[in-house]
Amino acid sequence: MTVAALVDTNVLVYRFDPRFPLKQxxxxxxxxxxxxxxxxxxxxxxxxxxxxxxxxxxAGKSSLLTEEEAHREVDEMAAQFQVVYPTEITxxxxxxxxxxxxxxxxxxxxxxYADEHGLDPLWTEDFQDGRYYGRVKVQNPxxxxxxxxxxxxxxxxxx
Numbered sequence: 001m002t003v004a005a006l007v008d009t010n011v012l013v014y015r016f017d018p019r020f021p022l023k024q025x026x027x028x029x030x031x032x033x034x035x036x037x038x039x040x041x042x043x044x045x046x047x048x049x050x051x052x053x054x055x056x057x058x059a060g061k062s063s064l065l066t067e068e069e070a071h072r073e074v075d076e077m078a079a080q081f082q083v084v085y086p087t088e089i090t091x092x093x094x095x096x097x098x099x100x101x102x103x104x105x106x107x108x109x110x111x112x113y114a115d116e117h118g119l120d121p122l123w124t125e126d127f128q129d130g131r132y133y134g135r136v137k138v139q140n141p142x143x144x145x146x147x148x149x150x151x152x153x154x155x156x157x158x159x
Contacts, residue, residue: 004041004082006114007034008124009049011141012042012077016054016064023142030123030141035080040123043113044085045106047074084113101133111136 007030014020014027034040051074054065065073077083090112097115098108107126114122114136121139129140 004039004119005034005139006041006043006084006110006117006119006122007031007046008110008122008126009046009053010125011123012046012050013053013064014142016073019058026141038082040081041113041117041119042077042081042083043110044083045109045113047077047083049106050074050077084117084119086113087116090116097133 011027011030014023015031017024031040051067051070054070054073055063055067057063086109090109093115094105094108094112097103097111098105101108101111103111110124111122111127111133114120115134118135120135121137122133123139123141125140125142127133127138127140129138129143131138
């Protein structure tokens with residue numbers, strides 16, 4: 001039996017961010033595979049944050065998606081993946097995690113979904129890769145693409 005993994009907002013956003021093509025490719029691959037084998041669970045919070053992140057202008061330019069596109073994508077993700085919603089236990093677990101692990105509130109809430117539902121790993125680039133937070137192991141799906149420059153920026157080379 002495969003245990004499902006939880007996906008953080010950054011994975012959802014990178015799927016639509018052409019500035020980082022390696023991360024975009026990896027996010028697409030991870031989500032596609034998770035849809036096929038039902039190994040990915042999305043927290044409600046990530047869907048809400050996805051709309052905010054993808055519809056906000058980037059550096060004075062246009063956003064990654066229009067509001068209409070972002071809403072359509074969330075509707076499709078909700079149909080394609082299991083979505084977990086916050087409960088009182090989620091809230092209390094997040095409070096404990098924020099204090100114990102010195103996490104931001106939003107990171108603690110994402111972790112709490114994974115902890116409460118026994119989801120492992122937690123796919124995100126926002127935590128320490130490979131670390132266990134309680135029973136939840138964090139894995140950065142982009143660890144091989146972390147040094148990728150944003151499109152249009154010069155690549156530093158060793159002299």
